[in-house]
Amino acid sequence: MDRVESTAVVSVEQITHSILVFRGHKVLLDAELASLYGVTTGRLNEAIKRNLERFPPDFMFQLTAAEYAALISQIATSKPGRGGRRKLPWVFTEHGAIQAANVLNSPRAVEMGIYVVRAFVKLRELLASNRELARRFEQLEARVEKLVAHDQALGVILSAIRKLMPPPPEPPAKSTH
Numbered sequence: 001m002d003r004v005e006s007t008a009v010v011s012v013e014q015i016t017h018s019i020l021v022f023r024g025h026k027v028l029l030d031a032e033l034a035s036l037y038g039v040t041t042g043r044l045n046e047a048i049k050r051n052l053e054r055f056p057p058d059f060m061f062q063l064t065a066a067e068y069a070a071l072i073s074q075i076a077t078s079k080p081g082r083g084g085r086r087k088l089p090w091v092f093t094e095h096g097a098i099q100a101a102n103v104l105n106s107p108r109a110v111e112m113g114i115y116v117v118r119a120f121v122k123l124r125e126l127l128a129s130n131r132e133l134a135r136r137f138e139q140l141e142a143r144v145e146k147l148v149a150h151d152q153a154l155g156v157i158l159s160a161i162r163k164l165m166p167p168p169p170e171p172p173a174k175s176t177h
Helices: 003-018 030-037 041-050 065-074 094-104 107-164
Strands: 020-022 025-029 060-062 090-092
Touching: 003 025, 003 107, 025 030, 025 094, 025 107, 030 041, 030 090, 030 094, 030 107, 041 094, 090 094, 094 107
Parallel strands: none
Antiparallel strands: 020 025, 025 090, 060 090
16 A cells, blocks of 8 residues: 555545534534645635535535534634634535535645545445444344243243143162162
């Protein structure tokens, strides 16, 4: 494996860990996306504002104050010494992240856009495999419960049969001659 491929794998892993869920959508924060694309958050948001017609609500949306407060309580998003963000962050779905790469049109944004798509795809695959695993586990639990019920029923039947059977004959006494 050459160096580019190993970097790509790490990048996809890092991106996957940066994907959050808001309002039922898997998204990347504007600051994360800007960092991946090699621009400042301000530069990314300026490019987006100039091209808003390319970003419908299912491509990006702005977090509410409550969503942002919940986010910063989980992870530190402010940069020390800078006073934090002045505006609520934008988040980008997979399609919005691709569109942002197209709007920025830099070689780095185009290259990283590919990794972003791969990260979203990997996350979808993981979720699908987890759903399948959960479904199979539920099936296995149901089968085990049936087996336990059958074992208990067999135990009751065997116990009843033992009660109906006459006791085994006593062994003959040994003579001491």
